Amino acid sequence: MTLSRENQKFVRELFSYYYKVAPIKLPKDLSSREFAFQTLDSEVYVRHMSFMSETEVRTYLILNTPKQAYYSTAKYLNPAAPDFSEAVWQGSELMFDIDSDKLPNCQTISIGGVVEVVTDSCIEAAKNSLDRLVYILEQHLGFSEGELLIYFSGNRGFHVVVATEDPEWLGLSSTHRLEIVDYITARSINIKRIFGAVPKKKIKPAPPNISDGGWRSLIAKFGEGSEISDEVVRKVAVAVDPVVTQDVSRLVRIPNSINGKSGLPARLLKVDNISEFKLDSSLSPYDGYAIVKPGVSFEGPLLGREVKLVKDVATKVDIDIALYLVLNNLASILRYSLNHVKKLDEYHH
Amino acid sequence: MKASLYSRYPVALSLEDLSKLVAGRSISLGELIEQLKNYGDKALNRLECAVRGAVYKPYENALDEVSTFYLAIALAQQAHGWLLRRLADHEGKRVNSEIMRERDDDVVSILKLLGVDVEYIGGEGGCGHRVVLGRSSSGEVVACYPYRVAIPRYIKYAEKLLTEPSWKLVNRYVLKGYVYLSKKDLARLAEESVKRRIMEYANIFSEQFVRDVLGDYIERARSLVPKQVIEREKKAVPGKVESAFPPCIASLREALRRGEHLSHHQRFALATFMLSIGYSVDEVVDTFRTSPDFDEKIARYQIEHLAGLRGSRKKYLVYSCEKMKSLGICIANCGTKTPLQYYRRIARGLETL
Numbered sequence: 001m002t003l004s005r006e007n008q009k010f011v012r013e014l015f016s017y018y019y020k021v022a023p024i025k026l027p028k029d030l031s032s033r034e035f036a037f038q039t040l041d042s043e044v045y046v047r048h049m050s051f052m053s054e055t056e057v058r059t060y061l062i063l064n065t066p067k068q069a070y071y072s073t074a075k076y077l078n079p080a081a082p083d084f085s086e087a088v089w090q091g092s093e094l095m096f097d098i099d100s101d102k103l104p105n106c107q108t109i110s111i112g113g114v115v116e117v118v119t120d121s122c123i124e125a126a127k128n129s130l131d132r133l134v135y136i137l138e139q140h141l142g143f144s145e146g147e148l149l150i151y152f153s154g155n156r157g158f159h160v161v162v163a164t165e166d167p168e169w170l171g172l173s174s175t176h177r178l179e180i181v182d183y184i185t186a187r188s189i190n191i192k193r194i195f196g197a198v199p200k201k202k203i204k205p206a207p208p209n210i211s212d213g214g215w216r217s218l219i220a221k222f223g224e225g226s227e228i229s230d231e232v233v234r235k236v237a238v239a240v241d242p243v244v245t246q247d248v249s250r251l252v253r254i255p256n257s258i259n260g261k262s263g264l265p266a267r268l269l270k271v272d273n274i275s276e277f278k279l280d281s282s283l284s285p286y287d288g289y290a291i292v293k294p295g296v297s298f299e300g301p302l303l304g305r306e307v308k309l310v311k312d313v314a315t316k317v318d319i320d321i322a323l324y325l326v327l328n329n330l331a332s333i334l335r336y337s338l339n340h341v342k343k344l345d346e347y348h349h
Numbered sequence: 350m351k352a353s354l355y356s357r358y359p360v361a362l363s364l365e366d367l368s369k370l371v372a373g374r375s376i377s378l379g380e381l382i383e384q385l386k387n388y389g390d391k392a393l394n395r396l397e398c399a400v401r402g403a404v405y406k407p408y409e410n411a412l413d414e415v416s417t418f419y420l421a422i423a424l425a426q427q428a429h430g431w432l433l434r435r436l437a438d439h440e441g442k443r444v445n446s447e448i449m450r451e452r453d454d455d456v457v458s459i460l461k462l463l464g465v466d467v468e469y470i471g472g473e474g475g476c477g478h479r480v481v482l483g484r485s486s487s488g489e490v491v492a493c494y495p496y497r498v499a500i501p502r503y504i505k506y507a508e509k510l511l512t513e514p515s516w517k518l519v520n521r522y523v524l525k526g527y528v529y530l531s532k533k534d535l536a537r538l539a540e541e542s543v544k545r546r547i548m549e550y551a552n553i554f555s556e557q558f559v560r561d562v563l564g565d566y567i568e569r570a571r572s573l574v575p576k577q578v579i580e581r582e583k584k585a586v587p588g589k590v591e592s593a594f595p596p597c598i599a600s601l602r603e604a605l606r607r608g609e610h611l612s613h614h615q616r617f618a619l620a621t622f623m624l625s626i627g628y629s630v631d632e633v634v635d636t637f638r639t640s641p642d643f644d645e646k647i648a649r650y651q652i653e654h655l656a657g658l659r660g661s662r663k664k665y666l667v668y669s670c671e672k673m674k675s676l677g678i679c680i681a682n683c684g685t686k687t688p689l690q691y692y693r694r695i696a697r698g699l700e701t702l
Contacts, residue, residue, distance in 0.1 A: 140523045169501050172501055176505065180518070183519045188514060189517075190515075190517075193520050197492070203483040203490050204484050212522075213529060214523045
C-alpha cells in the first residue's frame with residue numbers, strides 16, 4: 001500500500017536528512033556491483049543500476065529517498081546489464097540471513113492485525129544464533145573479523161556478508177554454497193561418525209573439545225555439558241535461510257541504509273557489540289516528536305517503549321515511533337518536530 | 350620428463366603435451382588421432398581390462414602409455430557411454446591405488462598434476478594434525494590428518510562425493526578454513542579428478558573425424574560392451590521424445606507455444622512431467638519463455654524447486670491421471686494411471702519402430 005502525500009513528505013524529509021550524514025557502508029569495488037532500490041511512492045523496484053563512487057550513491061539516496069536500498073553480493077563486468085548473462089558474473093560474496101521470527105522462542109506482537117512486531121525474545125534468540133554463526137565463520141571457515149560485515153537488518157533479523165577477496169570462495173556455485181548451508185544448519189550430520197569414531201568398541205570415545213575441528217568444537221562450546229544428541233545438535237545449529245545463501249545474484253541491503261519497513265538504519269555491528277544490541281530508540285538517528293492520528297488501537301511495546309494508541313485519537317509520540325507507524329500505514333502524520341539527526345557511529349572499521 | 354611418473358599417471362600429461370611428444374611440435378587433433386591409431390590394439394587391450402575389471406599393466410615407456418590412455422578414451426567415447434564410464438572408473442581406481450603406494454610427502458606434488466591442490470602438514474612424525482578419538486586401557490587412540498585442503502577447493506574436488514555422508518562437510522574435521530584429510534581421502538579425491546578429466550577429454554574426442562579415422566577400432570571397442578548392457582538399454586525409456594507426450598501434456602505444451610497463459614496447476618503438471626523424463630532445468634525454463642508473464646528469475650526458482658534443488662529439496666512427482674481429471678487438465682482416456690506410464694509405453698514403441 002502506498003503512502004499518502006503528507007506521510008510521504010514526512011518520510012522523505014527524514015530519510016533525506018539522514019542520508020546527508022549516514023555512514024553508509026559500500027563495497028570497495030562498488031562499480032562492479034548492481035544497485036537496486038524500491039521507490040517510496042509507487043514501491044516498484046528499480047534494478048540494474050550502477051555507480052562509480054560513494055558520492056554518486058549518496059547523492060542518489062538524498063535526492064530519491066528510496067524506501068529500500070540494495071547492492072548485489074555478485075560482482076559483474078557490466079553491473080547495469082539487465083540480463084544475467086550479459087552482466088558477466090565475476091563471483092559472489094557469501095551471504096547469510098538470520099530471520100528472528102522464524103526462530104523457536106520468538107513471540108511476536110500484532111499491531112491491529114496488520115503488522116507483526118518482533119519482541120526482545122526474538123532479538124535475543126537471533127543474537128544467540130548470530131554468535132554461533134560468527135564463531136563458525138571465523139573458527140571453522142577461517143574468515144577474519146575484518147572480512148565480516150555483520151549488521152541488523154533494520155527490522156527482524158541479522159545479515160552477515162563475507163566480503164572476502166579469495167577467488168575460490170567468490171567463485172563457488174549455487175550448489176556448492178548449499179554445502180556450506182548444510183554445515184551451518186547441521187543438515188545430514190552423522191553424530192556417530194563425529195563423536196564416536198573409535199576403531200574398537202572397548203575404546204571410550206573422547207568427549208568433544210573446544211580446540212577440536214568441525215562440529216566437535218561447536219558442541220563443546222555451545223552444547224549442554226557432555227550430552228550429545230540430535231536435540232543438542234538442533235539447538236546449536238544456526239537456522240540461516242538456505243535460499244539466501246545459495247543465491248549467487250542476491251541483493252543485500254546497504255549496511256547503515258534505512259529499512260523502509262521500520263525506519264531504522266540497518267546498523268553495522270562489531271563482533272564485540274552483538275551481545276549489547278537492543279531493538280530500541282538508540283538505533284534511530286532521529287530526535288524529536290510527532291503528533292499522529294492512529295489508524296488502529298494498540299497498547300504494548302514498540303521499539304523499546306510502551307506505546308498506547310487509540311484509533312483516530314491524535315497522539316504525541318517520539319518521532320522514530322511515528323516513522324515506524326507511518327511506514328506501516330498504521331497512522332497519519334499531523335505535525336512533527338525534528339530536533340536533531342544524530343550522526344551514527346559506523347560501528348565498524 | 351620423468352617417464353615413470355607419466356607411466357603411472359598418464360592423465361597428468363595434457364593432450365597438448367602429448368601432441369608435442371608425438372610430433373615434436375603442436376599438431377592438430379586430427380593429426381594426433383592418426384598417430385595414435387598405431388596404438389589401436391594396445392588401447393583395446395586397455396579397454397578390455399576395464400570391462401573385465403582385470404589388472405592393467407602399464408607400459409614402461411611414457412609415450413606408449415599416454416598414447417594408449419588417450420586412444421582408449423577416444424575409442425570408448427565413440428563406442429558406447431557405458432564403456433567410457435567403465436574406463437573412467439577403472440583408471441580412477443588405478444590412480445587411487447597408485448597414490449596409496451606413494452611416499453606421504455610426494456603425494457601433494459602428484460596431486461597437483463592431477464589438478465588437486467592440497468597441503469602436506471605431516472612434518473617429522475608424519476602424523477600431521479593429531480586428534481584424540483578416545484582412550485583405551487593402553488592410552489590415547491589418535492587419528493592423524495597429514496593433509497589439508499582449503500574448504501572451497503574441497504567442495505569442488507569432492508563435488509560428486511558429497512551425497513555420501515562421510516564426505517559431507519558437516520561430518521568432516523574442519524578448522525580455520527581447511528578440511529583435514531587422510532592419505533586415503535586424498536587417493537579418493539585423485540580418483541574423482543581422473544574421472545572428471547577423462548570425461549572432459551572424451552568431449553574433445555566426440556568429433557566426426559575421430560570416428561572416420563578410427564572406424565574399425567570403434568567397432569571392436571563396441572563389441573566389448575556386454576550384451577546385457579545393450580539389452581537393458583533397449584528396455585530403458587528414451588528421454589525427451591516430444592511425440593510421445595500424452596495428450597494432456599502435449600496440449601499444455603502447445604498452449605505455451607501459442608503464448609497462452611497457463612494456470613498454476615497446468616504449469617506444475619507440465620514442468621514436473623518434463624523434469625521427470627530427463628529435461629534439464631534450463632530446458633524447462635526455455636519452454637516457459639513464451640508464457641505471457643514469463644520472468645526468468647521466478648520461473649527458474651520455481652522449476653528448481655520442483656526439481657528438488659531448492660527449499661525442502663524434495664523432488665515433486667508428476668500428477669496422477671486421477672488428479673489431472675480432478676483439476677480438469679485431463680483431456681483423453683489414456684488407460685494409464687499416470688502421464689508417465691503413457692509416455693513410457695509410447696516412447697518405447699517409437700524407439701523400436
